[in-house]
Amino acid sequence: MDWDKIRIFHTVAEAGSFTRAGDELGLSQSAVSRQISALERELNAPLFHRHARGLILTEQGDILFRASRDMRMRLETTRARLAETRERPSGELKVTATVGLGSLWLTQRLPEFLDLYPEIRVELILTNEELDLAMREADVGIRLRQPTQPDLIQRRLFTVHFHIYASPDYIKRFGEPKSLEDLDNHRIISFGGDQPSYLLAVHWLSTAGRDLRNPRQTNCIINNISGLKTAVENGAGIAVLPDYVADANAQLVQVLRDVEMPSLDSYFVYAEEMRSVARVQVFRDFLVAKAQRWTY
Template sequence: MDWDKLRIFHAVAEAGSFTRAGDILHLSQSAVSRQISSLEESLATKLFHRHARGLILTEQGELLFRTAHDVFAKLATVEGQLKDAKEKPSGELKVTTTVGLGSSWLTPRIREFLELYPDITVNLILADRELDLSMREADVAIRLRQPVQADLIQRRLLTVHYRIYGSPDYLKRYGMPMTPDEIGGHRLIVYGEEAPSVISDVNWLLDVGTDRPGARRPVLKVNNIYGLLLAVESGLGIGALPDYIVHGNSNLVQVLPDVPAPSFDAFFVYPEELRNSKRVTIFRDFLIRKVSEWRF
């Protein structure tokens, strides 16, 4: 099997079209199409169903793609290990975490890391779904729950606490609640049904200070932590937010600080095969240092 054709096939399968794959590979659409046709001819099987809106893998194409994806993931691992054999850490480090933690806490600290290690390129992938580290969708992750996969190395990074917040404008207009039961008289902002959650009762705010769980109705539901933050900042109402997203935010005021609130641990995670990677080690140590400097 021709490796060049296999590389092009893998790119097309991931992109879903000859044109997008060509842009990634810096080849023309016609050149990509010819290479795929040649590969199909050599294998005597169709790898794609052609449609006006794109390409869909055939059953045989799916089989080849899974195998090729695994091969290229292993090659990427070996390439990283070879680069790590150098005295000076270099190469790409793919880091993934949630949109909220990544945008509010991690991204502002990447500059310092890159100033320390200018030969490393960070590819930061922010997504509320968990990327598959074993398939090298990312090299390392900061997970807001403890991983259950046996083949992942994990280290507890920090403990995150929820607190109740409102904006100065909102509290000036509606007043500061002084007791838990007064929460019921305020406009509450909570998570939507499809919001990713690492705590069992993500909308615990609705039941603060009441003996009738589920009786309160929020003014807004939003399925993203950053959206919830912006809604509270805008003065729409009161919401529960994790401390990593509000630290140093002068547009928010903590409400009822003595009310018991959920907390959870976040973990730094990477696959076993990257145990000896210098890039992973220095990034892990950098994060541990930054967490110790900035207490949540």
């Protein structure tokens, strides 16, 4: 099969129309259509159902799309390996991390990494969803639980501990809780929204010291750790926060210090095929070194 036609087919399948694919490829709509028709004749199989609303892959088209996607991924990996050496890692590194850890811990350390490796361009994707690294939705990931996929290489970084925090101004206005029962008389800010259950589980102030069937009132729910931190800093209430956001932060005061709190282990993960890619190796080594110096 002609790889150029396969490349055009792959673009069309992702775009869902000849026109959008042509815009991406720099070809006219008619040129793209002719290439697809020629490929269908070569394979003696229809690849798309053509509708006024767009293109839908046939069963044969779906088989070819899966194969073309695998070929494209392998070519991209090969290109990256050929383009770099261990001494001068270069190219794009697509990193995914949870929103809190990525925005409040990782971004503080990225400037040093970029100074060390100026030929690496980092794309940081912050999401609490676990992107499929085996399908190259990202090159590497930093996760707050151990991966279950068998085809991922993993390296434990550090343990993230959580504690209860308030601001000095809040304590001045409302006093400091001395027990979990005292939280009934305080404003509670909670982490919420459409989040993975393992992240929601550590933010348990609404049920701490209470019957689970009778949770205390939550005054505010925020679906972002950065926003949760800002709200606490400005005296909105009391919340559970990861300790890394409170490091050397005079606007946050830990309360109820004797209460045993949950923790999550962080992991650096990547697909087996990325094992020998130099920019992945140096980023891994950089984070491992930082993790040894920063234990939360």
